Amino acid sequence: MSALTAGWEGRLKEQGYRVTKPRRAVLEVLWAEPICLTPEEIHRRARQRHRTLGLVTVYRTLALLEQLSLVQRVHTGAGCHSFAAVRSNESHRHQLICRTCGRVEEFSDCELDNTLHGLHERTGFSIEAHHLEVVGRCPQCQ
Amino acid sequence: MSALTAGWEGRLKEQGYRVTKPRRAVLEVLWAEPICLTPEEIHRRARQRHRTLGLVTVYRTLALLEQLSLVQRVHTGAGCHSFAAVRSNESHRHQLICRTCGRVEEFSDCELDNTLHGLHERTGFSIEAHHLEVVGRCPQCQ
DNA sequence: CTATAACTGAAAAATTTTTTCAATAACGAA
DNA sequence: TTCGTTATTGAAAAAATTTTTCAGTTATAG
Numbered sequence A, B: 001m002s003a004l005t006a007g008w009e010g011r012l013k014e015q016g017y018r019v020t021k022p023r024r025a026v027l028e029v030l031w032a033e034p035i036c037l038t039p040e041e042i043h044r045r046a047r048q049r050h051r052t053l054g055l056v057t058v059y060r061t062l063a064l065l066e067q068l069s070l071v072q073r074v075h076t077g078a079g080c081h082s083f084a085a086v087r088s089n090e091s092h093r094h095q096l097i098c099r100t101c102g103r104v105e106e107f108s109d110c111e112l113d114n115t116l117h118g119l120h121e122r123t124g125f126s127i128e129a130h131h132l133e134v135v136g137r138c139p140q141c142q
Numbered sequence C: 001c002t003a004t005a006a007c008t009g010a011a012a013a014a015t016t017t018t019t020t021c022a023a024t025a026a027c028g029a030a
Numbered sequence D: 001t002t003c004g005t006t007a008t009t010g011a012a013a014a015a016a017t018t019t020t021t022c023a024g025t026t027a028t029a030g
Helices: A007-014 A021-032 A039-046 A055-067 A113-123 B007-014 B021-032 B039-046 B055-067 B113-123
Strands: A071-074 A082-085 A094-098 A104-107 A126-137 B071-074 B082-085 B094-098 B104-107 B126-137
Touching (some): A021 A055, A021 A082, A039 A055, A039 A082, A055 A071, A113 A126, A113 B104, A113 B126, A126 B113, B021 B055, B021 B082, B039 B055, B055 B071, B071 B094, B113 B126
Parallel strands (some): B094 B126
Antiparallel strands (some): A071 A082, A094 A104, A126 B126, B071 B082, B094 B104
C-alpha cells in the first residue's frame, strides 16, 4: 500500500472499526485509479483482490468509508451513484469529472465566499455546506 | 395557472409533445411550493389533481420535464433523488436547499469563472458544465 | 368529428439497496 | 501464541426503486 493511502487503517481503528480484507479490497480498488465507479463495478473489481467479497459488503463498506471521508460520492459521473477515493486532506473538496472516462480530479479553491455570503444576505438561509461538481473531458478523452 | 408557469405548455408543444392531465398535475405540484420532492411524494400529491395518475407516469413525466428543463434534480435534498420546479430562465442554475424542509432557492451568480478557468489551465480538462448545490437552513427552519 | 399517433395505467420485470441472521475473522488480553 | 469477545461478513430474502411491455385511452391536427 502506498504512502498516500497509509492513513486509512489508523482512521478506522481510531473509531473502533476493524481493518478487514473486504474494506482493504474496496479501498484499494478506488485508489488504483482516479476514477469514479458504481458499487457494482467496485464489487467486480474488488473480488479480484478478495474472492468471496459480497456486494452487500461493498454497500456497507462504502457507507462506512464515506462517513469517514475516505471515499466520496459523485453525482454527475456514471449515473449519479458512483464513488471515488478521497485523495486530498482538504475538508472542502470539490470534483472535476471527465464525462467520458469518469476520471475525478479534486480541488478545493472555489472562490465562493462572496457568493455564499451574498446568498445568506439575500435569502436569510444559514449556509452550512456546498457541493460543486464540474464536468468536462480530461486531456486523454478530448 | 399563474403567469410564471404559463410557458410550459408551449414548450411541450414546440417539441411535439402533448399537454396532458398527468403532466399538468406533476408540474402543478412542483410549482405549488418551492420545495424538492421525491417521485413517490409527487405521485401522492399529484393524485389529488388527477385521480388515476400512476407512479410510472410520474417517472416518465419527470424524465421528460427534466429534459425540457422544466424540472430539475436535487441531489443534496431528501435522499438524493428529488425534484423541484425550474423557476428561473437562467441556463446556469444552482440551488440553495434547506436541509430541514427541502425548500429550494435558485441562483445563478456564482462567480466561478476564475475557478473554472484555473481548473482548465491546471488540469487540461475542457470544462463543459458545473453543478453547485448549497445546503443550509431557511429562515423558517432555523 | 375523425384519424392517428402520443400517451397512459397496470402488471410484470429488472435493478438497486437494505435487512436478517448464522458463521467468520479481527484484535486485545492473557 | 492462543483465547474470548465482538465487529464484521456473505447469503438469502425482503424492500424499495426504476424500467419495460402492451393494450386501451386521449390529445390534437385536419
